[in-house]
Amino acid sequence: MPATRATPPPMVVAVVAFDGISPFHLSVPCLVFGEDRINTGAPRFDTVVCAAEPGSLATAASFRIDVPLGLDALARADIVVVPSWHDDLRGAAPALLDALRAAHARGAILVGLCLGAFVLAEAGLLDDRPATTHWFLARRFAEQYPRVRLDADVLYVDDDRLLTSAGTAAGLDCCLHLLRRLFGADVANRAARRMVVAPHRQGNQAQFIAQPVRTVARGDRLAELLEWVAGRLGEAHTLDSLAEHARMSRRTFTRRFREATGTTVGRWLQGQRLALAQRLLETTDRPIDHIAVDAGYGTALSMRQHFATALATSPSAYRRGFQGAVRG
Numbered sequence: 001m002p003a004t005r006a007t008p009p010p011m012v013v014a015v016v017a018f019d020g021i022s023p024f025h026l027s028v029p030c031l032v033f034g035e036d037r038i039n040t041g042a043p044r045f046d047t048v049v050c051a052a053e054p055g056s057l058a059t060a061a062s063f064r065i066d067v068p069l070g071l072d073a074l075a076r077a078d079i080v081v082v083p084s085w086h087d088d089l090r091g092a093a094p095a096l097l098d099a100l101r102a103a104h105a106r107g108a109i110l111v112g113l114c115l116g117a118f119v120l121a122e123a124g125l126l127d128d129r130p131a132t133t134h135w136f137l138a139r140r141f142a143e144q145y146p147r148v149r150l151d152a153d154v155l156y157v158d159d160d161r162l163l164t165s166a167g168t169a170a171g172l173d174c175c176l177h178l179l180r181r182l183f184g185a186d187v188a189n190r191a192a193r194r195m196v197v198a199p200h201r202q203g204n205q206a207q208f209i210a211q212p213v214r215t216v217a218r219g220d221r222l223a224e225l226l227e228w229v230a231g232r233l234g235e236a237h238t239l240d241s242l243a244e245h246a247r248m249s250r251r252t253f254t255r256r257f258r259e260a261t262g263t264t265v266g267r268w269l270q271g272q273r274l275a276l277a278q279r280l281l282e283t284t285d286r287p288i289d290h291i292a293v294d295a296g297y298g299t300a301l302s303m304r305q306h307f308a309t310a311l312a313t314s315p316s317a318y319r320r321g322f323q324g325a326v327r328g
Contacts, residue, residue, distance in 0.1 A: 010044035011182075014077035016096065016116075017051045017067050018086070022060045025084035025114060025171065031195055032175035033079070042187050048073050052093040071099040079109045079178070082116030083171065089118055089140065097123040109161045111178065113171035117164040121145040125162060132157045134167035172197055185279040221246050222256055233273050233296040239265050269296070274310055277303060281319040288315050 013033040017026055026049070034047035049065075050073035051057060056064050074080055080103050085092075100123045104110050112120040117133040118141065120126050127147040132138075138152030151157060156165035156174035158181070165174035172195070180188035225246045229237060242265060243253035254265070261268050277295040280286060289300045292315075297303035300315070307315050 010046045011078040012076055013045050013047040013079045013081065014073045015047065015049045015081045015083060016074075016119075017049050017057055017065070017083075019051075019053070019057045020060055020086060021057065022084055023063075023065075024168070026059075026065075028113060028171040029081040029083055029111070029175055032172070032179055032191060035194070042190060043183050048077075050074065052096045071095055074099045074103045074108075077103060077108055079111065081111040081113065081175075082119045083113045085115035085118050087115070089115065089137070089144075092119045092122055100125065104161065107161070109163070109178070111163045111165075111174065113165045113174060114167040117141070118144075120162065120164065121148050126164070129159050129162060130157050131159070131162070131164040132166055133164060136167070169197075184282045185275075186283060221248070222253075222260055226261075229269070230272055233269075233276055234294045235296065237265075237269060237296075270306065270310075273297065274306065277307075277315065278318065281315055288319075291315070 013029065015026065015029045030047060030049070033045040036044075038044060048069055049067050050069040050071060051067045052071055054067050054070045057067050058064055080100065082100075096119070100110060100120065104125055110120060110125060112118075112131075112133075114134050115137065117126070117131055118137075121131070121141070121144070126145065128149070130149045130151060132151050132154050133141050135152050138150060141148070142150050142152075154166070155170040156163060156177060158174075158177060163174055163178060165171050176188050176192055176197075179191060225242060228245070229242065239254065240250060243250045246253055248256065257265055257268070263271075273295045277291055277297070280291045280294065281288075284291075286294075288303070292298065292300045292303040295303065297306060304314050307313055307318060311318065313321070
């Protein structure tokens with residue numbers, strides 16, 4: 001009789017709160033990792049909120065929260081999230097910095113969302129590494145932590161066990177990206193659907209869009225074009241061909257596209273193709289040559305080159321790594 005495979009224990013996620021925290025920022029990792037979605041096939045997480053000074057904490061919204069757990073919670077966490085920080089960027093408590101260093105040293109994944117990146121940098125964990133933070137305080141960050149390779153133009157940065165994000169909604173993008181990295185596109189997409197947010201935005205997308213994203217309505221030519229292209233990524237697309245399909249001039253199309261997506265046509269296409277290739281590698285056993293064609297790379301060689309640039313790995317290694325993570 002074959003042995004029954006034991007269910008792996010849930011990953012422990014520790015979210016660091018502080019007096020005066022924004023309820024929205026605190027809610028982001030709790031929404032992604034804290035809600036029970038077992039009935040949808042999602043993994044289980046044991047999500048806890050802790051603080052350097054536990055007890056009754058004020059929030060930025062004039063109500064208080066009770067946080068009974070102290071920093072001891074970080075000692076057993078697989079993932080530690082600092083969801084934001086004080087707007088005045090005051091120094092973190094030495095005990096918190098020590099706990100973060102210890103968590104990283106024993107192999108935990110650390111996530112600094114928005115101004116939480118300042119805390120990871122203060123702990124010295126981002127020295128000589130790529131990172132991002134809210135664009136509004138990027139100059140302050142660069143002056144305060146010159147050893148960090150700051151990229152203020154992206155939504156989030158994934159540097160193995162250290163992740164940082166830009167502000168507000170980019171924190172959701174970063175947490176969903178980590179969920180996707182750990183458990184695959186289907187799990188992340190289901191979580192995103194439950195929260196009614198975009199399932200996947202590439203981290204290299206611009207974090208600051210000069211004009212607000214317009215409400216997408218049926219009959220909007222650009223919205224319909226994006227949907228049309230997403231279903232035909234295996235075909236060749238150029239700026240001129242897409243502008244013609246949208247019945248816009250090249251100049252108008254370029255401006256409207258950047259207003260709506262925050263990036264260029266080329267970068268958006270590469271992000272969509274990469275996401276499709278990742279999803280097919282994760283969820284199918286199709287040959288890599290076929291996936292390369294379906295995703296619009298044309299050849300396996302071209303897809304390997306793009307994977308090496310964007311993910312520092314190969315499609316075959318990505319597939320093996322994902323399958324090993326899920327089955328393990």
